[in-house]
Amino acid sequence: MKLIVDSGSTKAAWALCQDGQIISEIQTSGISPYFLDDTAIAHIARGALDFFDLSQLKGLFYYGTGCQASEQKQRLHRIFSILLPQSAAIAVHTDIEGAARSTCQHQAGITGILGTGSNACRFDGHTVIQTAGGLGFILGDEGSGAAIGRELLIAFLNAELPTDLADVLQHTYSLQRDSILEAVYKKPFPSRYLAGFMPFMHTYRTEPAIHTLLNRQFDLFFQRNISPLQTEPSLPVHLVGSVAFYFQEALAESARAQNLFLSSIVQSPLQGMARYHP
Numbered sequence: 001m002k003l004i005v006d007s008g009s010t011k012a013a014w015a016l017c018q019d020g021q022i023i024s025e026i027q028t029s030g031i032s033p034y035f036l037d038d039t040a041i042a043h044i045a046r047g048a049l050d051f052f053d054l055s056q057l058k059g060l061f062y063y064g065t066g067c068q069a070s071e072q073k074q075r076l077h078r079i080f081s082i083l084l085p086q087s088a089a090i091a092v093h094t095d096i097e098g099a100a101r102s103t104c105q106h107q108a109g110i111t112g113i114l115g116t117g118s119n120a121c122r123f124d125g126h127t128v129i130q131t132a133g134g135l136g137f138i139l140g141d142e143g144s145g146a147a148i149g150r151e152l153l154i155a156f157l158n159a160e161l162p163t164d165l166a167d168v169l170q171h172t173y174s175l176q177r178d179s180i181l182e183a184v185y186k187k188p189f190p191s192r193y194l195a196g197f198m199p200f201m202h203t204y205r206t207e208p209a210i211h212t213l214l215n216r217q218f219d220l221f222f223q224r225n226i227s228p229l230q231t232e233p234s235l236p237v238h239l240v241g242s243v244a245f246y247f248q249e250a251l252a253e254s255a256r257a258q259n260l261f262l263s264s265i266v267q268s269p270l271q272g273m274a275r276y277h278p
Helices: 038-049 070-083 094-106 144-156 163-173 177-185 190-195 199-201 210-229 242-246 250-257 270-276
Strands: 003-009 011-018 021-029 059-064 088-092 111-112 118-123 129-134 238-239 262-266
Touching: 003 094, 011 270, 021 038, 021 094, 038 070, 038 210, 059 094, 059 111, 059 262, 070 088, 088 238, 094 111, 094 118, 094 129, 094 238, 094 262, 111 163, 111 210, 111 242, 118 210, 129 177, 129 262, 144 163, 144 177, 144 190, 144 199, 163 199, 163 210, 199 210, 199 242, 199 270, 210 250, 242 250, 242 262, 250 262
Parallel strands: 003 059, 059 088, 111 238, 238 262
Antiparallel strands: 003 011, 011 021, 111 118, 118 129
16 A cells, blocks of 8 residues: 655645555645645644554655745655654655646646646656745746735735725635734744635625636746746646635636646646556
8 A cells, every 4th residue: 555645735635545546635834845844844744644554555655835945845754754654765856746647647748736736847757857936925927825815915906906806805704904913924834824715705706806816826827937837838737725726717818818728737746646546
């Protein structure tokens, strides 16, 4: 049996798999190595691992955000080596590599992640050969929940939203200027806070002001993260993540405007990962 983990900043999905099929799975808080210390990571991991029967575990395939740097990969490998049976092999990869393997399998293509954060890669069927994005919500993350939430709050704080929408937003989230600034600049996990406004965006996605905001962010995502990777016009484009899944219509609209064709959109890459690691 193999344990496959897909971790973003907000949530992580853990699946025990055999012969390319998911046997059981659980969801926990996300593991973001740049924001969590070893103790916090181990606490989340231990809570998930206790859910499974790991007596026949052969290996762990961990795909997560914040794993580009070798020191973070080594750190997670060290933590899991303490928690797992000594006989289990451990492999730590980036979230975008997991998404590419899940959606492309062993074919060439482009895969983008749109969740709390965003990034993209070009995959040759074996290896990620080029990446784009993944700069965090301050410098980038176009089209992500955090970037969209940030733009929504900027419009709210600058009185740029229609009055009726601003009133609903303020009432729904009890928004005050000081509380917003504290959540973004002082409290931990600001990206999770910003992405927390996506249910509001989904509910009011057809309102002109919200539709325009979404299109602007998705246009930027395709312009900065997908188009630079499209070295071959025939490369299929796949999208993964909750934002991609729940805002498919707006994404398709932005893609068509830039002459891009979306081959697939999936909320979770877990099932594809299970097929990749039979």
